[in-house]
Amino acid sequence: MDLITVEDIHAAAERIKGTAVRTPLLPCTWTETDRPLWLKPENLQPIGAFKIRGAANAMARIPAADRARGVVAYSSGNHAQAVAYVARQFGLPAAIVVPENTPVTKIEATRAHGAEVVVVPITDREIVAERLVAERGATLIPPFDHPDVIAGQGTIGLEIAADLPDVELVLVPVSGGGLLSGVATAIKALCPDAAVVGVEPELAADTAASLAAGRRVEWSTHDRARTIADGLRAAPSELTFAHLRERVDAVVTVTEEEIRSTVATLATRARLVAEPSGAVTTAAYLHRAADLPRGRTVAVVSGGNLDRDLLVTLLS
Incomplete structure (x- = not known):
């Protein structure tokens, strides 16, 4: 690897x-x-939080032809805010999947950056994010992988x-x-x-x-x-x-x-x-x-x- x-x-x-x-x-x-x-x-x-660094680097690497279809992320909170913030800076639509135990402060902050927030059971966030990517042709910005x-x-x-x-x-x-x-x-x-x-x-x-x-x-x-x-x-x-x-x-x-x-x-x-x-x-x-x-x-x-x-x- x-x-x-x-x-x-x-x-x-x-x-x-x-x-x-x-x-x-x-x-x-x-x-x-x-x-x-x-x-x-x-x-x-x-x-x-530090998550803005990885989100910014990953989004800067998205090919121009793919940017209009936006980005999707799954996160317990800080990566959600980072992707939402950077997507707004780059002019990209963003959908963020968060587990239902995410602190309300982090959900509200993510929405405030202009992202669509999808709240799901704690075990479903990756599955739902992958479905959104497939449906929309968006780019997945994973939190670490x-x-x-x-x-x-x-x-x-x-x-x-x-x-x-x-x-x-x-x-x-x-x-x-x-x-x-x-x-x-x-x-x-x-x-x-x-x-x-x-x-x-x-x-x-x-x-x-x-x-x-x-x-x-x-x-x-x-x-x-x-x-x-x-x-x-x-x-x-x-x-x-x-x-x-x-x-x-x-x-x-x-x-x-x-x-x-x-x-x-x-x-x-x-x-x-x-x-x-x-x-x-x-x-x-x-x-x-x-x-x-x-x-x-x-x-x-x-x-x-x-x-x-x-x-x-x-x-x-």
């Missing part, structure tokens, strides 16, 4: 200029001095390498694996001495189980849906798992309570609003130190889209 290269990621970076924001690295002065931490705040993207999407997400790694070339550890949330695959590809090419570690919830720890077994281990959709980190409920594909086996050093897990408390920590100490999925990397830094290499660390805060009521609850 062909893996993406750092050259693919450099090309993606050129394509997404003007659509995705080049987010900064934020130093955290409230952490251990011998384990300095920087946050990569992808919650500052126009749609509040595509080289162009992976390369777009990998631009985060390019920016980390440019801003902190002596980074020693990069922590990345993992769900379907597109973000971790792309960032690991960039970091291993540009900062080969740095470790790249994925982070996922204990209640959706299929990636950790898969890497330990040397093959993809299936967890049921309903089991993965137990975690509060709604953006981390997908499972790696054959394509992303191939990248993870080749380029990721380890995957660690965090508990629901650690995720919840870290959302509050990021809000009060770092002044960042992070959704639970975006908080898992900082949770690992704070609560899984014994399982991680020491040294200059970057934690990717993948997004900040969460319901206001949930944020109030987590801060109380």
Whole structure:
């Protein structure tokens, strides 16, 4: 299976200029001095999450003759918003299929970007998306299982390498694996001495189980849906798992309570609003130190889209 290269990621970076924001690295002065931490705040993207990068790169690659038929995506929320936002920028019609447990905030935001939203049972989103593609002749923009999407997400790694070339550890949330695959590809090419570690919830720890077994281990959709980190409920594909086996050093897990408390920590100490999925990397830094290499660390805060009521609850 062909893996993406750092050259693919450099090309993606050129394509997404003007659509995705080049987010900064934020130093955290409230952490251990011998384990300095920087946050990569992808919650500052126009749609509040990193997904805009992969969506923009994939849509920029659609042939001109196919664009009028539009795009279709399936997503639990952030990819939905990204595709809707980028499609509007490109002047393309977009239909987004979301599971019925998607936070209302993310559904409303997707509609606000002008996309058609189709709400379906949690197990049906891919089936319905494929049907819409067949009916409309549209282009499918998957949330992670595509080289162009992976390369777009990998631009985060390019920016980390440019801003902190002596980074020693990069922590990345993992769900379907597109973000971790792309960032690991960039970091291993540009900062080969740095470790790249994925982070996922204990209640959706299929990636950790898969890497330990040397093959993809299936967890049921309903089991993965137990975690509060709604953006981390997908499972790696054959394509992303191939990248993870080749380029990721380890995957660690965090508990629901650690995720919840870290959302509050990021809000009060770092002044960042992070959704639970975006908080898992900082949770690992704070609560899984014994399982991680020491040294200059970057934690990717993948997004900040969460319901206001949930944020109030987590801060109380």
